[in-house]
Amino acid sequence: MxxxxxxxxxxxxxxxxxxxxxAMKRSGLAGEITGYARSAETRDTAREIGLCDRVCDTMAEAVEGADLVVLCVPVGVMGAVAAELAPALKTGCTLTDVGSVKADVIAQVSPHLPEGVHFIPGHPLAGTEHSGPRSGFAELFDNRWCLLVPVEGTAPEAVAQLRSLWEGMGANVEEMDAEHHDLVLAVTSHTPHLIAYTMVGVADDLRRVTDSEVVKYSAAGFRDFTRIAASDPTMWRDVFLSNKDATLEILGRFTEELFALQRAIRRGDGDHLHAYFTRTRAIRRGIIEAGQDTAAPDFGRSAKK
Ligand SMILES: NC(=O)c1ccc[n+]([C@@H]2O[C@H](COP(=O)([O-])OP(=O)(O)OC[C@H]3O[C@@H](n4cnc5c(N)ncnc54)[C@H](O)[C@@H]3O)[C@@H](O)[C@H]2O)c1
Ligand SMILES: O=C(O)C(=O)C[C@]1(C(=O)O)C=C[C@@H](O)C=C1
Known part of the structure; x- marks a missing residue:
């Protein structure tokens, strides 16, 4: 490519x-790739494993002369990072991010950008519960969505170029506006994570009653929850604070449905439960038929942590 x-x-x-x-190296999508990490330990690890052609000790050095700058930090610090690197951005370059929330990131980053920089927020819908420089792999984005959220007036050529990069990394690209993105992700990603964190927390509380039985007899459904609940605490703290309104909206609806199911169980209303589960099963089947079963490919990484 x-x-x-x-x-x-x-x-x-x-x-x-x-x-x-x-993923860029796999397909030769970039000439030189520089990298910056805040901690010296991460920079040392990156150098040790050959992550980046050049690992820089300052943000300005990494960004200098770059045609594309990608912010890959937690959403809560996007604004501070943008403010620090803005003076070093090359005129005509594209600045993008990969944050899980879009409206708040746009609000944080936009005020710091100099004229002549194309800001094109993005979000690959692909990840795992692992984090850090050793956790990445070239196939992560294969056949996954990447949503681009161009702000009004963005040059179409700059958007097309970023789209080509994501397609080259294996992703399918769609454009969406920020508010819609945040609501959709509150349903499909953010609230499910909160529910998983809660369920594992409940089980942990219960463990005190049942000794170690929760771990010993953990069934597949619960184990899936524990995988999700092992995700990075900083990243997810920031996601919920950043996507507050949409998450609260979806949590409100979730709580109503949960109460309805709770009432059906108490009243012995099997018809209600059966009809509900029939509806949700159809959604799962629809996802599989559309080829969007998003179980993350493992590539042996679960053994790594
Ligand atoms: N993990 C996922 O499943 C996933 C999927 C899609 C998008 N995202 C988004 O991608 C971004 C990065 O997530 P990740 O999973 O790669 O996280 P990660 O924890 O693996 O890496 C984040 C990096 O940001 C650095 N960092 C943290 N605070 C910083 C600061 N103030 N200044 C400079 N660097 C700082 C960390 O040291 C680390 O190197 C987040 O915004 C997240 O919402 C994550
Ligand atoms: O597979 C996982 O572990 C993920 O949680 C990845 C996942 C998600 O699908 O919810 C998490 C956050 C992102 O912003 C995008 C993807």
């Missing part, structure tokens, strides 16, 4: 940045 950008800078060297690096 042809090169899409001559110079790319990755800011924050965790799961998503490292996966982008390996």
């Amino acid at each position: 042809a090169q899409v950008y001559e110079r790319v800078a990755l800011i924050g060297l965790g799961l998503i940045a490292s996966s982008m690096f390996w």
Whole structure:
């Protein structure tokens, strides 16, 4: 595949940045890829494992001369990071991010950007419960969605170039507006994570009553919850604070449905339960038929942590 950008800078060297690096290298999508991480330990690890062509000790050095700069940090610090690197951005470059929330990131980052920089927020719908520079892999984005959220007036050529990069990394690209993105993700990703965190917390409380039986007899459904609830605490704290309104809206609806199911159980209303589960089963089948069963490919990584 042809090169899409001559110079790319990755800011924050965790799961998503490292996966982008390996995916770009797999298909020769970038000439030189520089990287910056806040901690010296992460920079040392990156150098040790060959993550990035050049690992820089300052953000300005990493960004200097880059045609594409990708913010791969938790959503709560996007604004501060953008403010720090803005003076070093090359005129005409594209700045994007991979954050899980879009409206708040746009509000944080936009005020810091100089004229002549194309800001195109993005979000790959792909991840795992692992984090850090060693957790990335080239196949992470294969056949996954990447949502781009261009702000009004963005040059179409800049959007097309970023789209080519994501397609080259294996993703299917769609454009969406920020508010819609945040509501959809509150339903499909953010609230499910909160429910998983809660369920594992409840089981942990119960463990005190049942000794270690929760772990010993953990069934497949609960184990899936524990995988999700093992996700990075900083990332997810920021997601909920950042996507507050949409998450609260979906949680409100969730609570209403939960109460209705609770009442059906108390009243012995099997018809209600059966009809509800029949409806949800059809949704799962629809996802599989559409080829969107999003179980993350493991590639042996679960053994790594
Ligand atoms: N993990 C997922 O499943 C997933 C999927 C899609 C998008 N995202 C989004 O991608 C972004 C990165 O997530 P990740 O999973 O790669 O996280 P990660 O924890 O693996 O990596 C985050 C990196 O950001 C660095 N960082 C943290 N605070 C910083 C600061 N103030 N200044 C500079 N660097 C800082 C960390 O040191 C780390 O290197 C987040 O915004 C997240 O919402 C995550
Ligand atoms: O597979 C996982 O572990 C994920 O949680 C990935 C997942 C999600 O599907 O909810 C998590 C957050 C992102 O912003 C995008 C993807």
